[in-house]
Amino acid sequence: MRIGVFINTAGQTHFYKNIVRQLESNGHEVFIVARNQGVTYELLDGLHIPYYPYSSTPDKSARVTSFPGDIVRAYRYLQDKKLDLIAGFGIYSTCVARMLNVPDITFCDGEPMIYPASYAVPFNFFRRFTGALVTPSSFRQALGKKQIRVPSYKELAYLHPNHFSPDRGIYRLLGLPEGSDYALLRFNAFDAMHDVGISGFSSADKIRLVKELEKYVPVFISSYGGVPEEIRDRLLPVPKHRIHDVISFAKLVVTDTGTTTTEAGVLGTPAVRAMTFVKNDAGNWVELEKRYGLLYNFVEPGKAIAKAVELVRQPDLRERWKAKRERLLQDKIDMTSYMVWFIENYPGSATVAGQPVTQPLSATAGPG
Incomplete structure (x- = not known):
């Protein structure tokens, strides 16, 4: 197969990196087009993944006006690739797929219901035209x-034990003795279309x-985004693509970004999250908090700070979270193995909707 893949964010880079490698290992040709949002290009370069840069990094308002040109650039690059399929996170990938008359x-x-209209409206438009919505x-x-619906999370495409083993060499990069306790704070820039009207920690809170x-x-x-001058010397001194090693060994993660919250949860690292839309939260964060007890969600930053201090003082914190993570992995599957199977067998794979654990996956996508 000849497959086009759209990567627009750092999170999407991590999601697709193992999927792309496995598809190529299976003999398929993969053509990646990427948008330079945040550290997307830096991550792709650090992972030695080739890509075509089809879009720059406009701010949220400029992204609307740049959309037609971005679509045309991606279309022109992919039009002579004789693609059999396009995969992505929607809108850009779906539009180009329809222009090329290729399945996607x-x-x-x-979840569009929790985000503002700037995300929900285009989402509800493009999903009518995509071939399958996983x-x-x-x-x-x-x-x-x-x-x-798949019993997994996006983050289990790259943090499932089948694909990720944390490297204890990260302590050397952090300048700490191996096994030391430390906390990681991960702050969002709130520059995506789905971030309009959403906020987390203020400068004073940080x-x-x-x-x-x-x-x-x-x-x-x-x-x-930016960090107040007063705490800028605490910025993480490691390459961007090593962030998951940092999360994995941290005693605690405190964040106002959703992806990092889930990453901490699936790695068994206690997490505290503060975001204004927590009261109308997505199912993955509700599940990680209410069913598995792996994280804490707050609307008010002050409450999040108080919970973080309470947790970091507990000596047996990581040991208790390891047991919670094992329960999670018993319930969830390896998302990379699932997506590779789904892509390779599409459109036939779409006929088993609601039954993602099937015989073709039994050898690779079982409980962790």
Whole structure:
């Protein structure tokens, strides 16, 4: 097969990296087109994954006006590739697929009902035209006959034990003795279309959070946006593509970004999250909190800071979270193995909607 893959964000880079490698290992040709949002290009370069840069990084308002040109650039690059299929996270990939008259598959973990109209309106438009809409089974919203629910999360495409083993060499990069406790703070830039009207920690909150946690553990910061000068010297001194090693060994993660929250959860690292839309949250975060007890969600940053301090003071925290993670892995499958099977067998694979654990996956996608 000849497959086009759209990668628009850092999270999508991680999602597709093992899928692309496995497809290529199975003899397929994969052509990646990527948008330079955040650290997307930096991650792709660090992972030595070839790509065609079809879009720059406009701000949220400019992204609307740049959309036609971005679509045309992606179309022109892919039009002579004789593709059999296009995969992506929707809108861009679906539009180009229709222009090329090629089947497409969309993976979606952002539930439109919890986001503002700037995301929900285009989503509800493009999903009518995509061939298949793959979502986690925890999705709270029903999206029609094209929706295929999978007992997994986006993050288990790259953090499932089948694909990820944390490297303890990260302690050397952090300048800490191996096995030391530390906290990771991960802050969002809120520059995506689905972030309009959403906020997390303010500058004052970030400073307070650092000062409170540093009474007990060293603190490192990873941020998509700016960081107050007062705490800038805590910025993480490791390559961007090593972030999951940092998350894996941290005693605690505190964040206002959704993906990092789930990443911490599936790695068995205690996580505290503060975002304004928590009260109308997506199913994956509700499930990780209410069913598995792996994270804590708050609307008010002050409450999140208080919970973070309470947790970091507990000596047996990581041991208890390891047991919770094992329960999670017993219930969830390897998303990379599923997506490779789904792509290779599409459109026949779409006929087993609602039954993602099937015989073709039994050898690779069982419980972790």
